[in-house]
Amino acid sequence: MRIVRHRSDQGPRLAVLDDEDVLIDLPAGLDLPTLLADDGRLADTADTSLRTAARGPALDEADLMAPLDPPTVRDFSTFPEHTAGIARNLDSNAVVPEEFWEIPAFYFSNPYATVGPHDDVPVPPGCERFDFELEVAAVVGRAGSDLTVAEAAEHIAGFVVFNDFSARDVQFHEMRLRLGPAKGKDTATSLGTMFVTADELRDRASGTSYDLTMRVLVNDEEIGTDTVDNMAWSFPALAAYASRGTSIRPGDLLGSGTCRNGCLAELWGRYGQDFRPPLRPGDVVTTEVELLGGTRNRIVPGTPPHEIRPGA
Template identity: 55%
Template sequence: MRFAAWTEHDTTRVGLLDGETLYALPPGTGLVDLLADAPTSLEVAAAQARAGGDTRSLPDVALTAPLRPPAVRDFIAFEQHIEGMALGRGPDATGDPGLYEIPVFYFSNPNGVVGPHDDVPVPPGCELFDFELEVAAVIGRAGRDLTPEQAREHIAGYLVFNDWSARDTQLAEMALGFGPVKGKDSATTLGPWLVTADELEPHRRDDRFDLRMTVSVNDVEIGSDTLANMAWRFEDLVAYASRGAWVRPGDVLGSGTCGNGCLMELWNRRGSRNDPPPLAIGDVVEMAVQGIGTIRNRVVAGADLRPIPPARRASDVRAGSSAG
């Protein structure tokens, strides 16, 4: 099954997608509301949508993000990407061995979620704007302290995930010992719809999904990989996220960037931050994942940078008090 969302008369509608026909659920229904007992709750919703007979044609609607997630966790699970990003520290640098011990992640901004065809503004002051090609799992049932085997049953489905990145901001904050924070704060594309987990099972190979992933800029392919190259499985990611904490319906867990799935990895491998060039206003980024779908976003001008003064130092305060 596939569930999509679209805007209609300034409201968001959700429905079952079958071919190019959308079977709309009643107004006010949100996808997160349907995930409390997935897959059973989604099967019930699909039957309700079909029975309602309220249909739309897919080409006639403006798709939005399939859901508004309560939480977004983004992992790093592709070895090629880990190795390529490590090269930013030097030609002989390698990934930290600890990345093979725990599937690390950072929390991204749920309020930054944008739809599969929305325009994406350049973050203020950003000169190294980048994308990241990923797939995300969506939680369907709440769980805590799950084993990987249990965690698989808590995944309702999957969607394409673009982790837009202000690399100059990210590099500055990571040099201070912090993970990616503000550099990932502006936008995350989710879409084009939620594909339920059972639909991808035919693509499972050696306990991974063998799905071709591609990203292009202005219709020129930049990178490709297969989801089968994940070092960690999605159920491993969910199990780790649930360790001592709840994962709840609608939570989104990104796979991390696939190999050759972002500009910065290519810059590190080629030794140039202009090969390919950073994203510019007017560029169109398209990501396609076999079995899931395609998202396509245009980069547009963002807000002007509003400077923030440097922090006050305690030594300056003490000096001022002494002078008084």
């Protein structure tokens, strides 16, 4: 099934999409992590609404929000060509590090930075090299700790398109301290139009994940394309690693990391810093992933940074 969240006269409302891409509202007051936490509740609630509730607006007419507010966001790195391209920003001879094949590394991103698929995105304070990152995120549906990869597969409820906007100059500056990224990733993460349950993708299973085409465009010009199954690590592997020594819980997001040619910084590392300009106010970034929907966000001016000094 496909679940969306939209702005209604009664406030934010979850809805299930029917076969004609029309929204059918679920009962008021529900959120996706709560429904996922109780096995079978999301399917039962959606099925009841499809049978009994009135038809709402069409998908392309609804005022969409992010499908969920994730309690945590872990963003991994699973596409080797992207990893190599990013590394070449600092070393023109860089290759994929050996550690890439040893652990599915991730950083924690900011759940408060979640924005909707069509919301405006401000340039972060002090940023001159603003970027996008085309990804897919798995949504955890069941809590678990210290999971094996096989066990973790049962803890993934579905997927959503994930665009991790990035302040590259801020990011590379702060990471010289061997920490982060932090403020480089702190302003906006756009989630796609819909949450799609894992069973909807079963027929497209391929390799580590799914044979789904991914595309990103700026001002309707295609910048990069890839397929989700070029991930070197599977989503269950990401969930298992995330649960090691701790727990994952319903609604947690596990980002795939950026696909090949899915961001400007990778292209800058491969072809030079002037290959394509960074994002500027007025630019529109569009992402598309087969069966999962996408995002379309306009870049707007941000606020200037306040001065902060040691000892202040």
